Amino acid sequence: MRGKRSTSSRTEQAFRHIWQTVKTIPRGRVAAYGEVAQMAGMPRRARLVGTALRNLPDGSRVPWHRVIAAGGKPAFPPDSRAYREQRKKLEAEGVVFINGRIDFSRYGL
DNA sequence: GTCTTGACTAAGC
DNA sequence: GGCTTAGCCAAGA
Numbered sequence: 057m058r059g060k061r062s063t064s065s066r067t068e069q070a071f072r073h074i075w076q077t078v079k080t081i082p083r084g085r086v087a088a089y090g091e092v093a094q095m096a097g098m099p100r101r102a103r104l105v106g107t108a109l110r111n112l113p114d115g116s117r118v119p120w121h122r123v124i125a126a127g128g129k130p131a132f133p134p135d136s137r138a139y140r141e142q143r144k145k146l147e148a149e150g151v152v153f154i155n156g157r158i159d160f161s162r163y164g165l
Numbered sequence: 166g167t168c169t170t171g172a173c174t175a176a177g178c
Numbered sequence: 179g180g181c182t183t184a185g186c187c188a189a190g191a
């Protein structure tokens with residue numbers, strides 16, 4: 057086998073690795089993009105995590121809502137649909153929003 | 166191969 | 179406390 061990778065490019069595998077890492081976030085907890093990147097063994101690739109989640113295939117069971125920006129706030133504008141969905145899912149898991157922000161010392165990893 | 170874009174982050178004002 | 183700037187690094191055009 058030479059480096060020939062059929063059916064999945066290098067980036068696709070990186071995305072899957074990120075998705076798999078996100079799946080390890082326990083229910084009722086949250087992690088920052090940078091944290092996920094580090095857990096996936098890609099320090100300083102926070103933006104890549106965002107790209108991966110954006111490319112997330114429809115119907116996947118990846119808990120993308122547990123990934124938030126550093127500072128404990130969602131990476132979406134508060135008036136966006138994604139924001140409401142994320143907040144709804146998190147609150148359903150017991151995560152409390154305080155002034156639109158999540159307490160990392162309490163719900164972080 | 167270069168340039169722009171982005172579900173990031175930390176520091177500065 | 180909120181907006182701006184700069185640094186970051188890979189994907190997409």
